[in-house]
Amino acid sequence: MSDHLVDSDGNWFKQLFEASPDPTWIIEGNRFVECNAAAVRFLGYPSRDDLLNSHPSRLSPPQQPDGEDSFAKAERMMALAMENGLHRFEWMHRKMDGSDFLAEVTLSSIHHQGRTIIYCVWRDITERKLTEVLLQKSESRLKGILEGAADAILITNRQGCYQYANQQALRLLGYSPQELVGRSILDITLESEHSAIQLGFQELLESGELRQELHLITVDGQAIPVELNACLLADGSCFGSCRDIRERKAAEANINYMAHHDTLTGLLNRRSLTERLEQALATAKRESHPLAVLLLDLDRFKATNDTLGHAAGDALLIDVADRLKASLRNSDILARLGGDEFVIVLAEIDDAPNTARMAEKMLTTLGQPYLIDGHQVHITPSIGIAFFPIDGEDSGTLMRHADSAMYHAKSQGRNNVQFFSPELDLFAMRRMRMEHDLREALASRSFELHYQPQVDARSRTIVGVEALVRWRNSARETIMPGEFIEIAEQSGLILPLGECVIDEACRQLRIWRDQGYTALRMAVNLSALQLRSANLLDFVAATLLKHEIGGEHLELEITESMVMDNPGACIAKLRALRDMGIHLAIDDFGTGYSSLSNLRLMPIHSLKIDRSFVRNIESDSDDLVICTATIALAHNLGLKVVAEGVETSAQRDLLAGHGCDVLQGYLFSKPVDAAAMDALLAVSY
Numbered sequence: 001m002s003d004h005l006v007d008s009d010g011n012w013f014k015q016l017f018e019a020s021p022d023p024t025w026i027i028e029g030n031r032f033v034e035c036n037a038a039a040v041r042f043l044g045y046p047s048r049d050d051l052l053n054s055h056p057s058r059l060s061p062p063q064q065p066d067g068e069d070s071f072a073k074a075e076r077m078m079a080l081a082m083e084n085g086l087h088r089f090e091w092m093h094r095k096m097d098g099s100d101f102l103a104e105v106t107l108s109s110i111h112h113q114g115r116t117i118i119y120c121v122w123r124d125i126t127e128r129k130l131t132e133v134l135l136q137k138s139e140s141r142l143k144g145i146l147e148g149a150a151d152a153i154l155i156t157n158r159q160g161c162y163q164y165a166n167q168q169a170l171r172l173l174g175y176s177p178q179e180l181v182g183r184s185i186l187d188i189t190l191e192s193e194h195s196a197i198q199l200g201f202q203e204l205l206e207s208g209e210l211r212q213e214l215h216l217i218t219v220d221g222q223a224i225p226v227e228l229n230a231c232l233l234a235d236g237s238c239f240g241s242c243r244d245i246r247e248r249k250a251a252e253a254n255i256n257y258m259a260h261h262d263t264l265t266g267l268l269n270r271r272s273l274t275e276r277l278e279q280a281l282a283t284a285k286r287e288s289h290p291l292a293v294l295l296l297d298l299d300r301f302k303a304t305n306d307t308l309g310h311a312a313g314d315a316l317l318i319d320v321a322d323r324l325k326a327s328l329r330n331s332d333i334l335a336r337l338g339g340d341e342f343v344i345v346l347a348e349i350d351d352a353p354n355t356a357r358m359a360e361k362m363l364t365t366l367g368q369p370y371l372i373d374g375h376q377v378h379i380t381p382s383i384g385i386a387f388f389p390i391d392g393e394d395s396g397t398l399m400r401h402a403d404s405a406m407y408h409a410k411s412q413g414r415n416n417v418q419f420f421s422p423e424l425d426l427f428a429m430r431r432m433r434m435e436h437d438l439r440e441a442l443a444s445r446s447f448e449l450h451y452q453p454q455v456d457a458r459s460r461t462i463v464g465v466e467a468l469v470r471w472r473n474s475a476r477e478t479i480m481p482g483e484f485i486e487i488a489e490q491s492g493l494i495l496p497l498g499e500c501v502i503d504e505a506c507r508q509l510r511i512w513r514d515q516g517y518t519a520l521r522m523a524v525n526l527s528a529l530q531l532r533s534a535n536l537l538d539f540v541a542a543t544l545l546k547h548e549i550g551g552e553h554l555e556l557e558i559t560e561s562m563v564m565d566n567p568g569a570c571i572a573k574l575r576a577l578r579d580m581g582i583h584l585a586i587d588d589f590g591t592g593y594s595s596l597s598n599l600r601l602m603p604i605h606s607l608k609i610d611r612s613f614v615r616n617i618e619s620d621s622d623d624l625v626i627c628t629a630t631i632a633l634a635h636n637l638g639l640k641v642v643a644e645g646v647e648t649s650a651q652r653d654l655l656a657g658h659g660c661d662v663l664q665g666y667l668f669s670k671p672v673d674a675a676a677m678d679a680l681l682a683v684s685y
């Protein structure tokens, strides 16, 4: 013990007592009998005398915070201190100014010279209490945040056992807190993801954070995809916030489905066809077995679509897809490329005859009538087939070759199946080159018109001319329409080309009319695509106006089959042309499938007997019957008759004798350019 604490009177304890910063008291007989300066200062009384000889409860509010009477409680506390030697508790005191403060009170009973006194120390705990309250508040705020969070929050220990789950987590998973706490993360996750989850957990422990997609399993076994954002907390536990991403996953799956499927039919689309075909080819290569690619296109679908309307056209495509699906095996691939084109990959085919049989079966199945909107609809397909490995080893070549074969099927009268052959490839290449050259020819205006006279059978004067297009290629060779009109039609180039022809024919007619050939009629061939074009009426009207020509001086030649593709729409358009005064002629009459009832409905002025009937009219009695019957029929319907391909005077006389009105053919002139036609007109007009 240090000397200065023991004063000369041996009163070192008094000094110690006085020096204590905490209010310190001596209690004897349940009264304060001594206190130090800190006590006086703390309570704010003027002197020590104001405090001493009072019961401890006097320096307190009447009740303690727990509601107990201060006097009774003080008695109890002191009794406990006497009994146990030491007693510690919290006590609310009141200062002189009436304010209260909470202190931790320690009472120690001391036996001194035969008496028992209590040594009492107060420690102000206002600040500690405040901190406790703040801590409680912040804890409850934190709990509120966790419970109110939209995401499921799960906290685990470092071993991955759940310690806490918020309401959202319990709701999502269907567990009660008791069922969840203590379980391992692996208990409620997908087994197939366990190794990834363990790796992720390790990463979280090492790096302090983790972001991972995984599936949580609900109490009833449902797997819910979640995005986990986890971090390590200061106390070593792991905090994980799990966002339910079911909607996002469903949207992703939907986008993925749409990216790989045709929305109308649900079949694979072009992109996934390529992927699947390549996989199938890899397997076929590995296992050295053949594979067939079938390209199927519906015949005259566009016309059906235009007639029935697009909704019915869609319904028809869905029906076609369903019939195809039903006729294939699971291992086969079926895709729609768009429009009316379907691709079938027969991955387990053994030979060509079997493939042909399957394709024939498809022709039969798809050829059965469809019931759309209460209407019976007929449609047929054309199918082209290419084989791996003989026709190509990669998907691109096989598709191209199946396409060539399909075109071949179309050219063979549609509704049939064709296999690819190398000649077809050559043909397809030529077609592609021709299409390219045609495009350039249109840009460089390399087309010109030749004219062939049409002669009145009785007067033998020229009453009209037919404009026939010629293509002068870069080598200045003349290419005949038979070589390019079909390709122009298939590529759509016939539309600009057809407009050039109508414009040039009207321009030339204007010149001839100005020269005095005012009764001359100009005949121009119209293609199927032109007749379907929405722009046709406006274009013809504008061109007639531009060249100041009356509609009655123009004749448009169409074929029966062009009208038969879509009679309703065509007949309406033809009526509009007729209303403009334009003459309409049915070209190549007799070669297509003639429908007299439709012919009666057509607003036409004349029929042109095809030259194939005229050729043998002298020798073939059938042809003569056809010609004379056509003339009679036409006259019956009030139509004029033009005979094409008249090459001999005998043909001329025979036809004229049977009442044919107009004759056209090499006998009078081959098609010639405008200058040569000038000369012909001068002679015979």
Ligand SMILES: Nc1nc2c(ncn2[C@@H]2O[C@@H]3COP(=O)(O)O[C@H]4[C@@H](O)[C@H](n5cnc6c(=O)[nH]c(N)nc65)O[C@@H]4COP(=O)(O)O[C@H]3[C@H]2O)c(=O)[nH]1
Pocket: 452, 467, 468, 469, 480, 481, 482, 485, 498, 501, 525, 526, 527, 557, 587, 588, 611, 644, 645, 646, 647, 664, 665, 666, 667, 671
């Ligand atoms: N053997 C023989 N043939 C004769 C005789 N008289 C005329 N011809 C040929 O018969 C074709 C008559 O034209 P088309 O039937 O309309 O048949 C035309 C027509 O369908 C089409 N075409 C020609 N020009 C055009 C055009 O500007 N637009 C459209 N869309 N098609 C056209 O090309 C087809 C062929 O035209 P071209 O080669 O000019 O062939 C012409 C003509 O040269 C004859 O006495 N004997």
